[in-house]
Amino acid sequence: MSVKQRVQVRINGEDTEFLCESRQSLLEVLRENLGLTGTKEGCNDGNCGACSVVFDGRLVDSCLVLAVETDGKSVETIEGMAQPDSLHPLQESFLENAALQCGICTPGLLMASKALLEKEPNPSEERIRLWLAGNLCRCTGYDKVVRAVMDAAKKMKVG
């Protein structure tokens, strides 16, 4: 067994500490060590986006980040997206627009969409399609996903 490393990281605003092997990805530690299973594994090689999280302000595939790299930094996951008493406008829009079917890619798509709208509050359809091209969805054909993001952008502007 390899030696475990101690990592201190802020996850969804909470200071968290865990022990991990240096070969473990952030995805594996989130899911297996911390029980944050909302972040999904689809390929484990950075090609599907199901494991998208925000690491130190940047949208990343958590399967491509080593858990030890997060020491002293911050991570945001799907579990931190809703408030205790209300959903994030994107989550609401995904529900209202029927933008999910099986739902396995949904956490990743939501994290990616949130990162986009924080950067660009008013993206065009083309921008949304470009930004979400790293998140594969096999169920929806993306139509309702793109509409949901546009809808959420509108709501957030008004709100």
Add this chain to the structure above:
Amino acid sequence: MDTSTSQEFAVVGTRPIRHDGFDKVTGRALYGADIRFPGLLHGRVLRSPHAHARIRSINLASAQALPGVKAIVTARDLALGSMSDAESQQTSSGFRYLSDNVLARDKVLYRGHAVAAVAAVNPHVAEQALNLIDIDYEVLPAAVNVLDAIKEDAPLLLDDLVTEELGTPSETRSNVAKHFRFEKGNVKKGFSEAELVVHRRFNTATVHQGYIETHNATALSSSDGTVTIWCSTQGAFNVRSTTAQLLNITESRIRVVPMEIGGGFGGKINVYLEPVAVLLSQKTGSPVRVLMTRGEVFEGTGPTSGTFMEIQMGMDRTGRITAAELDLYYEAGAYPGSPVSAGAQCALAPYNLENARVDGYDVVVNKPKTAAYRAPGATTSCLAVETVIDELCDGLNLDPLKVRFLNGVREGDRRVDGPVYRKIGYIETLEAVRDHPHWSAPVGGSNRGRGLATGFWFNGSGPSSCYITVNSDGTVSLVEGSTDIGGSRASVAMQAAEVLGIPAESVKPIVADTDSIGYTSVTGGSSVAFKTGWAAYEAAQDVIVQMTERIARIWETEIDKIGFSRGVFKSATDQSQTMTFKQLAGMLLKTGGPITGRANVDPGGAGPTFAAHIVDVQVDKETGKVDILRYTAVQDCGKAVHPSYVEGQIQGGVAQGIGWALNEEYAFNEIGEMSNPTFLDYRMPTSLDLPMIDCVLVEVANPGHPFGVRGVGEVPIVPPPAAVANAIANAIGIRLTELPMSPGKVLEGIWGITTNGRTA
């Protein structure tokens, strides 16, 4: 013509928020890989590096010695593997194939074929242990595509396989498992009446369902001999019976808990990991979770068939199709059972033909055993038929839509394979194409073109079960056994709500485990909204009957003096005497106890469905890249229970069909190695590759269902490759006959290089 459903509905046809939505947008929904137990062990599967080889020996000693390894299993641990040769020969070939596909005994038949499995303290140790298992293989020559596999001197995959030739077993061993024929009229006579005959050969690549969640199974075997399995499956009861059979366990001792499922599209009907996880748990006494990597999903689970198809069709000057002949060769993968039969039945289903012949061949090849994939078999045969019709229209200068009106099927017409249509909506679907602005809009621009194609799918049914318990607050809990791949909880719950006269939100649907609900056949064949919707409809009726009896007791009257409509019970004798569903629900416990309605059904009458797709493309003649500019999918969907999720099914099917048309393929070398088992290289459509996909729902009610429901999920994948091929031909005047129509293939077409036409 009446294309609308005549009934008025309060809930069916509306668009409520899906019941499982909140959990799925917050990350709380638990999928198969999300389940965790104290003491959980992690399983990994060792797979063959060779496409075809005999296993001489397996040495587990080094792997077993690795610290952290808890158990290793091979085919010897399966019921079949523990039998003597004589005993195993007494079993059915179907059982042997099923067992050998889960863990291979003597031979591996594809690269990725499972051979052994390890349980260890963590997945990394399990992975290391796989590298320490020493297998001595005698590598054999491989037959990796259908044309190679049917050659006389082809390497034979299965020792016991002989061709079932038109219903009769033949004498000689072969890779052709089955040859069948459908025939109608006189094809020779039909061709003699044709003004133009087109003859084409098609090759299509093996493709994968591409669900984002990889396969997984967690099992816990207790010392009392009972077993619990948590997994992602389209059919929990199928997992139960298959596992019981392969491990020789009494079925009722196994409980299967279906977790949320991250896509299936047919590919999560087959059983791969569940028996392996059970074996590992039996050996260790601990819960064991076995996961596949993405590479294992590509190399070890069911793709759908690569095909070779030869077709000839004739048309007279008026546009009437005078004759059609098809020979369909479909890869089954390593064991018999390709979807060629469905492909053969669907190919000509939109047309009322006097003269036709379809021959189908089910061929084993050294590739993973194929699994169902959305409208299995229909997409490729549709490509052949719909592009040749388009070419005939071109040659005779006829409008392809008018030709489809002329030949299209109507109620009472008979399919080439036999069945006579009841009420169907093909013509109504064509009318919606004719009336759609997309059809009449100018295409505009150079190297741009428009294509039209139509398709058919049967839609399925099967046994299903449902019960509904009334809660005191006027809501109900609905328990069903159909795993929910794409929103079926909502469509089933809505059908119950319609009967009960309560809002969709007042129904709480739960997908239950195999101990908690009656037998429910797989989520497949576009059957759930129909069969489990029907079960919910009947269970809700049962609730109303029991509640009417209760009111009769409370009002001290006869049950036939009580009416029920839109959630309100009314006395027939005293107009002022009414009670709402909710009021009565609140009184149940004080008036005789709880009420649960139940239904067990196996309904016939799943009405078939048709799709007609219009697509505009732009072809870059320098790079060969094809862009989809505009897409309109018209579909007869019967009564759309939840129109948003019907649209979602259509849009998802179209996207998969476009991927199949333009990019997706198993890139196999001649020794049967897949060179692209990743999402980077197996190129599924991204959001950037697609436009919005417009849907037109044509609601021709299915007379075989109380609300007119037809299945909707599968037919949308049928026309896209044909529609795209027709659009490319319209854009650049070149007929492509291979899938995928990737940039390389488009350029070869432009340069006049034909790689197609390899003859059988």
